[in-house]
Amino acid sequence: MGNASALSPQARETALQQLGTPGNEVDVLVVGGGITGAGAALDAVTRGLTVGLLEQRDLASGTSSRSSKLVHGGLRYLEMMDFGLVREALTERGLLLTKLAPHLVKPVPFLYPLTHRGWERGYVGAGLALYDTMARVGGHDAGLPRHRHLTRKGVARVAPDFKAERLAGAIQYWDAQVDDARLVLTVARTAAQHGAHIATRTKVTGFLREGERVIGVRARDLETGRDLEIRARVVVNAAGVWTDEIQGLVGGRGSLHVKASKGIHIVVPRDRIRSESGFIVRTETSVLFVIPWGRHWIIGTTDTAWDLDRAHPAASRADIDYVLEHVNRILREPLDHEDVEGVYAGLRPLLSGESEPTSRISREHTVVTPVPGLVMIAGGKLTTYRVMARDAVDAASHSLRSGGSPMVRDSITDRVPLVGADGxxxxxxxxxxxxxxxxxxxxxxxxxxxxxxxxxxxxxxxxxxxxxxxxxxxxxxxxxxxxxxxxxxxxxxxxxxxxxxxxxxxxxxxxxxxxxxxxxxxxxxxxxxxxxxxxxxxxxxxxxxxxxxxxxxxxxxxxxxxxxxxxxxxxxx
Missing domain, CATH: 1.10.8.870 (Alpha-glycerophosphate oxidase, cap domain)
Structure with missing residues (x-):
């Protein structure tokens, strides 16, 4: 399709002109340019629907550029006996590795250190054996190596800077990683290639209503100050940690309440830690990942409640000290603040639980239709973005049918390669x-x-x-x-x-x-x-x-x- 996917300056102008022209109407208008919104736009447009997407800042400018950059099944969910979520995530991991985005998603090895003799190796090994088996049964294991057991000496060979003498050994397993912002961008470009209108720097300021039904949005082009009315048969709100604010524009009606949990990561040069593998270590409240990232390591994360500015969450000295303290427990040569090249902080949109600490609230997503013509989705995680998008558009299709539209086709995004995968x-x-x-x-x-x-x-x-x-x-x-x-x-x-x-x-x-x-x-x-x-x-x-x-x-x-x-x-x- 040539450069139909190009999000050029002219493409933005064309999108705003098409969306804002009186008398025009799209089937689905997505609000939010993170991974969920971009995924919903792609899912909808490849079902044959007309689609627009509005993002008030830049694509992936929120949570979706500030993750651990992992595509994984979620070992911690396996321990929580959430087998369905793990199986779903492993299937998505395999699809991304093999069909959808093999140029972006790459295998990455991790060491799971063992500190207790005897029982721990059997317990963790059984979990990782189940992890590998679930990936193979799903038919999308992508040829990743199966886990392997390492002795203390084996750990020292793979990761010389790891304090192997304090371990009983380790188990090496494989997951995958991705540049999260590039994944969002690529999904959005793929949606544009198939006909979606993508407009960034465009803020939703209100909803258009006909009685109870939402029939579109009022929006402002932040670059020109121009106000627009954009009509849509269904609006999908995929605003992440801004879900409650968008919900407020429709009178606060809805059952989704999202908590923001802050996670910070530090980046250090690759030569500061000698290791051929990343590693994962338990902390008091969560897990710490040390992730290979080109000529760098990404180390994180934290998991703390955040109720301050959501556009630019800030990492504090205490956050950085926490990460350094925990990674230094396992390194021969400790890291300090002088070793830190970069720091980033992101907010996870977590569905509110009954006074649960944020590290225990489920990452599963929820879709609701608070009023006719409006679908809201929140929760979830990067790996399962395609499933989240599918569920959101399924809900939108129900709303379309109730408005008199014919049957909407099923999702096909498990068979639609992202821009750059072909060739x-x-x-x-x-x-x-x-x-x-x-x-x-x-x-x-x-x-x-x-x-x-x-x-x-x-x-x-x-x-x-x-x-x-x-x-x-x-x-x-x-x-x-x-x-x-x-x-x-x-x-x-x-x-x-x-x-x-x-x-x-x-x-x-x-x-x-x-x-x-x-x-x-x-x-x-x-x-x-x-x-x-x-x-x-x-x-x-x-x-x-x-x-x-x-x-x-x-x-x-x-x-x-x-x-x-x-x-x-x-x-x-």
């Missing part, structure tokens, strides 16, 4: 040829294949047309200048933040948090979006002040102090 294996096999033809190092081609898959030619064509874009981005040499341009022309980036924080991971993968890369990246973006010198300078200044505010918040000991430091910097419009 990925062929292009991966041609990696040497691509390197020779483009003049790029083979490692650069592998990097691009892991981000763009079979659409790597979109980036290589930019390099061919403008050879200067083959240079590494100044201040962030892991990325090419061409990737910044591609982020604007194909991936919907509208601000410097969008590129440094979500289209790339420069903000957490460099010790200066991307400040050094900001001027060149802003210049490349500004050339495409027509920025004046004043606007370009404002974008760079805002990014620098964003980093300064985050650093300041991370020195504060309490959530309240950290929040005050972080929200001192308002967003750019």
């Amino acid at each position: 990925y294996e062929t292009r991966a096999n041609q990696r040497v040829m691509l390197a020779r033809r483009s003049g790029l190092h083979l490692a650069r081609i592998d990097h691009l294949l892991g981000r763009y898959g079979g659409r790597i030619d979109d980036v290589l064509d930019l390099v061919a047309d403008r050879p200067e874009l083959s240079a590494p981005l100044a201040g962030a040499e892991d990325y090419l200048a061409a990737e910044v341009v591609h982020a604007v022309t194909h991936e919907g980036a509208r601000h410097l933040d969008d590129v440094l924080v979500r289209r790339t991971r420069i903000s957490i993968e460099t010790f200066d948090r991307g400040v050094g890369a900001a001027p060149e990246a802003a210049r490349l973006i500004g050339e495409l979006l027509g920025w004046t010198e004043e606007r370009l300078a404002a974008e760079v200044d805002h990014y620098r002040r964003r980093v300064a505010a985050e650093r300041q918040s991370q020195k504060m000991m309490t959530d309240q102090e950290a929040d005050e430091a972080r929200v001192s910097l308002p967003d750019l419009i």
